[in-house]
Amino acid sequence: MKFGTSLIIGGALFALAIFVGLLAPWLAHTDPVMDANLMNAEEPPSWTWWFGTDAQGRDIYSRVVHGARISLTVGIVSQLVNSVIGVTLGLTAGYWGGWWDDFVNGLTNLMLAIPSLIFALAIMAVLGSGLTSLLIALGLTNWSFTCRIARASTLSLKNQGYVQAARVLGYGDLRIMITQLLPNMLGPIIVIGTLGMGSAVLAEAALSFLGLGIRPPYPSWGSMLSEAREQITTAPWLSIFPGLAIFLTVLGLNLLGDGLRDILDPQSRSQRA
């Protein structure tokens, strides 16, 4: 793909998702939860019902539009939590070294050894379903890659002349980390964060599909898919549109992450992971 193309397409898709999420109340035709009408149950897509209706006669289009709010909130907030945890642990571990580094490394390896979705499932099982517990579960389980990157960047950056210079000029550890190390590692952290948002959106869908995330009747893309499961042969539009929404959002985020990587880290163009 030509340089910049993935950035533009990804950015546009992500911007569209944000736009839809922000303007959901104005874009939606009906209330996604309350406007059930059994007279209109399982209507196929038409000019009136753009994406069709579900078994309770609710407008799928309105539900997908409102679902963007939940999916994006989960994606962005949980990834922010992950980034903060990962950067804090990785930066301090790389900078101070010693037993703290060993401890953080052990913890990271432990997290990498357990599939994060299984871990999130376990947390959800304890906390119960709902948006808050979803944010907690996904925010605590996906920081290990960020942590690794932050630690590796710190190890190479802390021997740079300007970090040494800062030490000589009397900067304290915290100031060195915040003003010297963090800004210089931000590129890869942002890339990982963007890609992580994509997987958080997927994880939300998976957890909701399994009935542990957002509970019906609230419209999350995952829970819509879960509800649509039984009518997949008779009313495929019930699953196609939420599925498409997930697909486009995650694709957008992945392309955006790739595009950002090209811009922020020119070396990676030759050695893509």
Add this chain to the structure above:
Amino acid sequence: MTDSPLIEVEGLRIDLNDRASHVAAVEGVSFRIDRGETFGLVGESGCGKSITALALIGLLRQPLSIGAGVIRFEGREIQRLPAAEQRALRGNRIAMIFQEPMTALNPVSPVGQQIAEMFVLHKGKNWREANQLAVEALASVRVPAPERRVKDYPHQLSGGMRQRVMIAIALACGPDLLIADEPTTALDVTVQAEIIELMRNLCAERGTAILMISHDLGLVANVCRRVAVMYAGRIVEERGSADIFRACSHPYTQGLIDSLPRLGSRAALGRTRLREIAGVVPAIADFPDGCRFNPRCAQATEICRTTAPELTLLDAGGLVRCHHHA
């Protein structure tokens, strides 16, 4: 307070701790620098001059550590000070500029901010005042259009400009001692002269003492009042810089001076080879017994191979570490 020297190093030994062995990378180094004085430390790469400087500001890292000796700043032992007080000295009372102005500036923040940070950090200014002071600091190192340059990033500046910025950062808080570690090695010769001139003038104006570290004897002798020559971790000669060219006493110093090309000399005209010192500096792990210079010294005798010479006071002033000094 006033009659104690600004900084005093006594019998400094720096150990290089390997898993297997402990060797002294620097040994028996003593010198003092008074307020406003200029002192030069000259030697080849790896002779221990840079780690001596790091020891002065308390920043030796493993595997290096201070094995013996004391460093006093205004009569207080630096190693004994709590970490927070050491940090308050660094950048504020003792500042340092580096060899590589390319890498010594943070690439992601504007240079003005990096200067301003010093005022925030050490003088408790708020950012607005600090930014104003940063413009003045840039102006004082004669950067043209400083109010625009403060917004520039390091990659937008030339090497000479960056070194000026480094000097502005180092002198921002009006330190008492400026350590200049090969400040001009990475610069063009013409820029070199400007930077040295600037550094010397600014320090003279503010009464800042300079510890200049370089491999360039000519440069150091030009800037500094007194010069110490280091070889393989020891100071071999310490003299007033005017005397060192006229009548140096240590064979190593003589070798360094002979290896400098001079305008009009036969070597410079290409008729004879420039004289060099035979051999190379020994590695830290296998410093020879006796005088460390003996394998390369033309005047070496039996005693040089067995007994390490002590620093002796010369009648003409100065110190030399040689059994056969003139």
